[in-house]
Amino acid sequence: MIGRTNWRPGIVIAVAILVLASATVLVCRAEPQGEKAAAEISPFPLDGPNAYSVEYLGVMCGHMTLESRFEEYRGRPAYHIIVTARNSKFFNKIYRVDGRIDSWVDAETMSTLAYESNIVERGKTKIKRYHIDPEKGVVTAERRGKIKEIQYEGESALDPLAFVYRGRALANATGTEFSQRILTDHGPSETVTQVGELRQFRTCNGKRMLLRVQPLPADAEMFSRKGEFVYWIDPGPDRTLYRLDFKLGFGRLLAKLQGPVATQETP
Numbered sequence: 001m002i003g004r005t006n007w008r009p010g011i012v013i014a015v016a017i018l019v020l021a022s023a024t025v026l027v028c029r030a031e032p033q034g035e036k037a038a039a040e041i042s043p044f045p046l047d048g049p050n051a052y053s054v055e056y057l058g059v060m061c062g063h064m065t066l067e068s069r070f071e072e073y074r075g076r077p078a079y080h081i082i083v084t085a086r087n088s089k090f091f092n093k094i095y096r097v098d099g100r101i102d103s104w105v106d107a108e109t110m111s112t113l114a115y116e117s118n119i120v121e122r123g124k125t126k127i128k129r130y131h132i133d134p135e136k137g138v139v140t141a142e143r144r145g146k147i148k149e150i151q152y153e154g155e156s157a158l159d160p161l162a163f164v165y166r167g168r169a170l171a172n173a174t175g176t177e178f179s180q181r182i183l184t185d186h187g188p189s190e191t192v193t194q195v196g197e198l199r200q201f202r203t204c205n206g207k208r209m210l211l212r213v214q215p216l217p218a219d220a221e222m223f224s225r226k227g228e229f230v231y232w233i234d235p236g237p238d239r240t241l242y243r244l245d246f247k248l249g250f251g252r253l254l255a256k257l258q259g260p261v262a263t264q265e266t267p
Contacts, residue, residue, distance in 0.1 A: 042169060042237075043110065043166075043169055044068065044079045044105065044107075044110075044162075044165055044166065044169060045068060045165055045168050045169060045238065045239050045240075045241075046068050046069060046070060046079070047066075047067070047068060047238065047240065047241075048065070048066050048067035048068060048069075048260075048261070049065050049066070049067035049082070049260070049261040049262075050065065050066050050067070050241075050257055050258075050259065050260060050261060051063065051064075051065055051257075051258045051259060051260070051261045052064040052065070052066065052244075052255040052256060052257055052258060053255070053256050053258055054085070054253070054254070054255050055253070055254045055255075055256070056251060056252070056253055057251045057252060058252075060088065061087065061088055062085060062086055062087045062088050062097075063085070063086055063088065064083065064084065064085045064086075064255050065082075065083065065084045065261055066081075066082070066083050066241065067081070067082045067083075068080065068081045068082075068165060070107070073104040073106075073113050073114065074113070076106055076107075076108075076113060077106075077107040077108065078104045078105055078106055078107055078113060079104070079105040079107060079162075079165075080102065080103070080104050080105075081101075081102070081103040081104075081105070081161045081162060081165055082100070082101070082102055082103075083099075083100070083101045083161060084098075084099065084100045085097075085098070085099045085100075086098045086099070096120075096121075096122055096123070097119070097120070097121050097122075098119070098120045099117070099118065099119040099120070100117075100118050100119075101115070101116065101117045101118075101160075101161060102114075102115070102116045103115050103116075103159050103160075103161040103162050105158065105162045109134070110158070110166065111132070111134065111157045111158070112130075112132055112157050112158050112159045112162055113131075113132055114129070114130065114131045114132065115128075115129070115130040115159035115160075115161075116128070116129045116130075117129075126144070127142070127143075127144075127145075128141075128142065128143050129141070129142040130142075130159065132157060137151060138150070138151065139151075163215075164231060164241075164244075167193055167213060167215070167231075168213070168231075168233050168239040168241060169239060170193075171193070171195045171211060171213045171233065171239070172195055173195065174195060174196060174197055174198060174211070175195065176195045177192045177193060177194045177195060178192070178193055178195075179191070179192050179193075191215065191216055191217045192216055193213060193214065193215045193216065194213075194214050194216060195211065195212070195213055196211070196212030196213070196214060196230075197212055198210065198211055198212075198235065199212060199232075201232065201242065201243065203242050203256075203257065204257055204258050204259045205259075208234060208242065209235070210232040210233060210234060210235075210242055210243065211232065211233050211234070211235045212230060212232055213230065213231050213232070213233060214228070214229070214230045214231075215229060227246055227247050227248040227249060228246070228247040229244075229245070229246050229247075230244075230245045231243060231244045231245065232245070240257070241257065242256070242257045243255065243256055243257070
């Protein structure tokens with residue numbers, strides 16, 4: 001995370017990228033949805049790798065990729081989510097930032113097994129790792145080279161990436177909501193996620209009606225920054241994630257789906 005004492009344009013852009021490539025640990029409990037929704041929507045969307053453009057105050061400043069796939073993690077069937085974020089080539093000349101986050105979620109319990117964040121900022125690497133042992137009831141956390149154990153209550157636990165992916169599946173009709181219990185580095189916090197209106201957007205797949213989904217944490221903090229976070233999904237069975245919209249104290253950050261990574265050219 002970058003300090004607040006120097007807000008040169010390059011550093012502001014780097015902060016915008018870091019918001020998408022850094023987060024605190026979340027522990028979530030989702031209320032069950034209707035039987036019809038459960039039958040039509042998979043418990044965890046599988047898609048990508050997809051390319052997203054990242055805009056800050058309307059200026060394209062970087063790129064992000066998102067991918068989720070099914071595999072094994074230490075002998076357990078799991079969902080593996082991967083996000084990468086980086087500045088554009090132009091802004092890399094001013095302030096280079098590259099980031100990657102990996103999340104593994106147990107397919108049976110819908111609980112995070114591991115979460116790893118690796119951010120390289122101006123050549124300096126910042127690593128966060130969280131490994132959950134549900135049998136022992138312990139989370140092993142590694143931050144800035146320091147390791148500590150945190151007691152794990154045994155409830156269904158989801159890291160930030162899994163939180164968004166699971167939310168895509170849980171979002172129901174306009175006007176509904178589902179509750180979540182979020183555990184940050186400062187302790188647990190009860191919250192809800194509201195499902196809003198359908199709104200038409202121009203997308204890489206033409207004009208689409210997208211569903212608004214907004215987590216409402218009690219302290220107004222998501223992904224290590226205070227502000228408002230909204231994501232927009234296709235209401236169909238695939239629940240395609242088209243937009244991630246952050247309204248922060250230093251401006252608006254928007255990630256928009258551009259299509260499969262294989263078809264994209266990096267500017």
